[in-house]
Amino acid sequence: MVEGEANRTRASRVDEITVVMGELSTFVADSIEFYFSELARGTIAEGAVFRFQKLEARAVCSNCGFQFRPQNAIFTCPDCSSPFFELKQGRELFIESIDVSGAQFPRSEGVELQ
Numbered sequence: 001m002v003e004g005e006a007n008r009t010r011a012s013r014v015d016e017i018t019v020v021m022g023e024l025s026t027f028v029a030d031s032i033e034f035y036f037s038e039l040a041r042g043t044i045a046e047g048a049v050f051r052f053q054k055l056e057a058r059a060v061c062s063n064c065g066f067q068f069r070p071q072n073a074i075f076t077c078p079d080c081s082s083p084f085f086e087l088k089q090g091r092e093l094f095i096e097s098i099d100v101s102g103a104q105f106p107r108s109e110g111v112e113l114q
C-alpha cells in the first residue's frame, strides 16, 4: 500500500509516514510501527520514519445532545449522565501523509486500516 503510493509517483524512497490515531483506538503506536517495518523490509519504504498524531475523541449524547470528550472505555454524558451517546471521533487509524523523497502527499483516499 505504502509502496504502491510511492511507485505511482516514481519516488525512490519513502522518508516519513504520518499516521493519525484516535485516542480511543485500540492500536498501539509501537506495534503499528513494528508491523509496518516488517512489511517494508526490502521495499523503498524500509527505514521510513513514523510520526503519530493523536486525534481527540468526541461524542454526542443521544439523550440531551451535549458534546463531550470521552476519555476512557466506560463513560456517560457529563451533563445528564445518560450512557447513550454517539462516538463522532476517536477510533480512527489512517495514514495522513507519506513523505516520498521530499514530496508530500495530502490524505487522498483515506486509507483505512481498521
Ligand SMILES: [Zn+2]
Pocket (backbone or CB within 6 Å): 061, 062, 063, 064, 065, 066, 077, 078, 079, 080, 081, 082
Ligand atoms: Zn446528556
